[in-house]
Amino acid sequence: MKNALSLLLFLSATAQAADWPQWLGPQRNGISSETGLFTAEQPFAEAWRVPLGNGFSGISVADGRVFTMFARGDDEFAICLDAETGVEIWRHRTGPYYKETQGGDGPRSTPTVDGETVYVLGATGKLFALAAASGTPIWEKDLVAEFSSQVPRWGFSTSPLVEGDLLLVEAGGHDGNFVVDMAIDRTTPVTAVALDKATGATVWTALNEKMSYSSPIAFTAAGTRQLAYFTAYSLTGLAPEDGRVYWRYPWKTRYDVSAATPVFIAPDRIFISTVNSDGGTLLQIKGNGDSLAVEQVWQNKKMENEFGTSVLYENHLYGFGGSILKCLDAATGEEKWKTRGYGKGTLLIADGHLIILGEQGNLGIAEATPEGFVEKASYPAFDSRCWTIPSLANGRLYMRDESEIVCLKVLGAAQ
Template sequence: MFGFDELKLVFHPSENRRQPRPTTLFLMKTTKFISAISLAAIFAWQNLPAQAPARNHTSHDWPQWRGPQRDGKSLETGLLKTWPQEGPKVVWRSPLGEGYSGIAIANGLAYTMYDEGNDEYLACFDAKTGKRQWRVRTDRKFRNSWGNGPRVTPLVEGEMVYTLSAHAKLYARNAKSGAPVWQHDLVTKLNDEPPDLGYSNSPIIEGDLLLVTGLGSANRSLVAFNKNTGELVWSSHHDHPGYSSPIVVTALGLRQAVFFTGTEIASVSPDDGKIFWRHSWRTDSYENVATPVFIFPDKLFFSSAHPKDAGAAVLQMKIDNGAAGVTPVWKSNVMQHHFSSSVVHENFLYGTDRYILKCVDSRTGEQKWQQRGFGEGSLIFVDGHLLVLGTSGNLALVEATPAAYLERARAQVLNGKCYTAPALAHGRLYLRNESEIMCIALNANN
């Protein structure tokens, strides 16, 4: 993808030119008209989301953390705008264990991770029926006072599924059978320890590379493996690990992998790990958890709870004298994400400021509205609306508008602790808590 600065329009002086014949004039006008359409198409294409799509999947799958474009936004339409009094239809439920791993849906299968007994598992379910297809042990149980179990959301591409355990064991397995392809223990591979609250950083694929947050060793904080063989291709950066998952964006003519680590934000080349820019961001206990949000064409939104400075900021990427960098557009405490991430729609951010759902203008940081009742809940965007899941299992359909909080439907769908973000695929919403996974029909065809 290219930027406007890569389009060079050359105009020649018209003095002393012979006037064209009518036929020539018609052809010139027609050519200009077609050129205008072509240029408009280029500009329209330029305004498409620039984040790395999950490849080899239909637009209606949800094959990785935060969905097809890794931005918390579904590509689907036809969402039910009203629900029955008892709530939308439950298609299936299946027992599960502890953990906060998200749900990835691809090629008719749903994947997540959980604990059972003293062990941790990666499991695959039939997305239509909920019947478990297979499960494989990935590690021993992770125990922590803030919550037990795995944190990473599996990533599905083609015939492979990738994930990491809470103790930082990295796996590549066959997506249909669960058979092992390759694996690494990052503790051994990188000679370091996982963060205190458990490894939580969901990987991302860029080309033939699987980009993974490292464990903080010198020049090993960010790493890339060949997705097919598991060979270490590059390593880069030095910082304490955080808990956020990376994104890949195109801005300023640069393809950039953006990592939110323990004390800063780092942009690197996904090809070789070369650092483009760094920006300091300090919180208590390295708790940078929420995933960055790309705001087209050149801005990024970050947010954390327990900040040393401001809890939220929009940074604008720039190039000065050939060097890439960032400058703050605004920063404030208007939005402090603990573990959930925001979505952006038409320049407005929607997310939870600790225990309050908010809408914030990404251009200014101005709060447009707020609503309580979801705890530190999570949300996704679909068909002009927000699907908001509260931490106590209450689900709401909210119009994505800065005008006011406009709730269209509400239902109690789960009980207990619900810290995992929803996933939507083929008109069905997939949710989980610490004891079950469920599927809800949200499209009239389902």
């Protein structure tokens, strides 16, 4: 009986580890733990493809369900599909159709699955906690109304982060507030917000800065648990329990766009990158307790992430500088190689390989190595604009463009 129980717990843990429950995967770093992939000469076979709608929301996968968001007609929705078949399980309206003529229509944020709850944020600032199995609302919050915010120029884009009992988002705007020296004159700081994930009640708010389009991360450095928020004006480290500021590093872009997620590099470094700015920089967190500070290790323009986040693998950063795919030495910022052919694409890493989705829907596989770039396999996933990073879960790759979602079986993976 004891052995059977141990086996059951092991299989359950293995299944969970293969899910992709949030933005950038289980650890919010663009890395999958799956192995035994890409053994076939043509490693992909289409499992299903279904119509969706406008939007750039990422795809989360948990407990046999696929979650994303889209806009169609006059409305915006969160939707849940069966991961094996693509059959719709439920959908829930999250707001009106969001139209943006420059970047594109529809929601941007990626659902976050935590146990039996999925958290979704619409492009106009409506935040929902829904039952993952049924889509039944648990609570909802209007970030614009509650935090005197306004919809950012390209829509709310932050993907909610669960840290313990907290749900963390970038929530505050600058409606009616006067900006002085990259700080916003308002009574209460509301750029970063922590909510009780069970009830939606506000636990704390922090920062008087214009929010941007990035998503927060949580990590431990210098013996201290921290949150990193990448706003329009800075990268700032906060205490999870009350939002107090540990450290702040000013970082301003031409159009106030900080879209890529910060990349934590253990044990104590963090990388950020933006376009129309100083490129990218590596920072080191020093000190202990409440006496923390950051120092720049290096800065250059070799990696300018526009919206796709770089991924760290074996001490190297892989990502897009504009429309050029690059590999940098994470310790020094030295460029190891660069290649074209994917436009402003996105990528994740699994089983020692780059999984790259090009801007025009071309899917490529290459070994993740600083020695050079060689595409091992390719697949015409779409013939349209793709700005959404793929998700890998349980031997299947999930991708979308602005009209449909597709699931590919990865041949060679344990099914």
